[in-house]
Amino acid sequence: MIRLTKTLNAWGTSGFEDVLKAEVEQIPADQLPLQQALSTSSHVTDSQHNVRIIAVADKEAFIQVTAGIFYSGVIAGCSCADDPTPVDEQNEYCEVHIEISKKTAEATVTLLVR
Secondary structure (H helix, E strand, O other): OEEOHHHHHHOOOOOHHHHHHHHHHOOOHHHOOOHHHOOOOOEEOOOOOEEEEEEEEEOOOEEEEEEEEEEEEEOOOOOOOOOOOOOOOEEEEEEEEEEEEOOOOEEEEEEEEO
């Protein structure tokens, strides 16, 4: 479960987007829908992902965010000694919808566009 406590605490302040960006960038890649969004590679790497806030909406019980995530993937080979597949990271991008509960700071992240 993802909990964005610092983001909720920053809600309504001028630093909200910076706190949100930093907190989402700390979420492990396997807790985000990055694998489903791959378009040029086959496996998400552990490299740092970068977040860009696109839109924020204030709803009664939730803060709704649309964000773009830049991250890296690799084309996984067969791990054979003579495997010709290079282990070069490929740039990937997707957009997600983040919904943050104003009561609990629990957040759900849903893939929008890859």
